[in-house]
Amino acid sequence: MPDTNALAASVKILVAGGFGVGKTTMVGSLSEVTPLRTEELITEMSSGVDDLSGVEAKTTTTVALDFGRITIDHNLVLYLFGTPGQDRFWFLWDELARGALGAIVIADTRRLENSFAAIDYFERRGLVFAVAVNCFDSAPVYTPDEVREALDLDAQVPVVLCDARDRASSKTVLMTLVEHLIHRATAAGVR
Ligand SMILES: Nc1nc2c(ncn2[C@@H]2O[C@H](COP(=O)(O)OP(=O)(O)OP(=O)(O)O)[C@@H](O)[C@H]2O)c(=O)[nH]1
Ligand SMILES: [Mg+2]
Numbered sequence: 145m146p147d148t149n150a151l152a153a154s155v156k157i158l159v160a161g162g163f164g165v166g167k168t169t170m171v172g173s174l175s176e177v178t179p180l181r182t183e184e185l186i187t188e189m190s191s192g193v194d195d196l197s198g199v200e201a202k203t204t205t206t207v208a209l210d211f212g213r214i215t216i217d218h219n220l221v222l223y224l225f226g227t228p229g230q231d232r233f234w235f236l237w238d239e240l241a242r243g244a245l246g247a248i249v250i251a252d253t254r255r256l257e258n259s260f261a262a263i264d265y266f267e268r269r270g271l272v273f274a275v276a277v278n279c280f281d282s283a284p285v286y287t288p289d290e291v292r293e294a295l296d297l298d299a300q301v302p303v304v305l306c307d308a309r310d311r312a313s314s315k316t317v318l319m320t321l322v323e324h325l326i327h328r329a330t331a332a333g334v335r
Contacts, residue, residue: 162258
């Protein structure tokens with residue numbers, strides 16, 4: 145019996161965004177394998193540097209990457225790479241972004257500015273991305289268009305509201321990105 149997985153396209157997707165927006169949570173909710181995590185305790189060095197407002201219960205932070213995998217169908221397997229959120233790990237981004245086809249940028253409406261740098265990074269490199277607004281319980285609710293305006297995004301960038309803890313919700317975000325990637329590739333005449 146042939147191994148159909150061997151025929152599937154493997155695509156690398158980044159899950160990025162500012163400190164504590166829910167990147168590790170989203171990779172974990174999406175992954176069909178136990179996700180690889182590189183969490184370390186947040187140290188005193190973080191105080192005054194990382195904005196913990198809204199995620200005061202958070203005790204750990206990603207120090208290298210998150211890794212997970214999700215099979216969309218027998219043609220497509222996505223490998224998910226979550227980035228670290230602290231600024232001191234920016235040096236890892238080029239390595240993590242290498243070979244990626246697209247990215248999800250997670251944003252928290254209480255601290256939208258935390259995700260500016262990730263958006264700027266992908267815009268400058270021309271990497272296709274979608275924005276996922278992680279709707280924390282205490283966060284102000286804005287429409288996708290309001291978020292688009294606040295983040296000064298191009299009209300074609302998809303903006304989706306989500307709950308990063310919920311697999312179905314995170315999968316909707318991922319499928320929005322995949323459809324956006326396919327749409328872009330088709331428009332560019334790539335088959
Ligand atoms: N209420 C609520 N809490 C969430 C949600 N997503 C994540 N959390 C919590 O928010 C905190 C931050 O989540 P992480 O997934 O660690 O965030 P991160 O973006 O990976 O953080 P860094 O790697 O440190 O940048 C954790 O305590 C999560 O349990 C959400 O949708 N709603
Ligand atoms: Mg993390």
